[in-house]
Amino acid sequence: MKGAPTSTCPSCRKRGEWFEGGYGPFCSKRCQWIDLGKWFSEEMIISDDLRPDLFKGYGELPQGTYLDDPGQDPLEGL
Numbered sequence: 001m002k003g004a005p006t007s008t009c010p011s012c013r014k015r016g017e018w019f020e021g022g023y024g025p026f027c028s029k030r031c032q033w034i035d036l037g038k039w040f041s042e043e044m045i046i047s048d049d050l051r052p053d054l055f056k057g058y059g060e061l062p063q064g065t066y067l068d069d070p071g072q073d074p075l076e077g078l
């Protein structure tokens with residue numbers, strides 16, 4: 001048994017000397033990306049929840065005020 005500190009990989013829960021591998025607490029680059037992906041997908045869910053409200057606000061604006069595509073109702077594409 002070596003004296004190097006062991007840690008638990010936050011993605012796959014394997015224990016080992018992951019800090020030696022250069023991926024922080026993760027056992028591999030793959031697990032590091034899995035954890036990053038989790039954060040990104042949570043952010044995506046949050047912005048999806050906000051999006052209908054944003055469109056509602058745009059819908060109350062008079063025609064021709066859409067910056068992206070003037071004259072087009074963004075709700076039509078949903």
Ligand SMILES: [Zn+2]
Nearest residue numbers: 009012027031
């Ligand atoms: Zn892992």
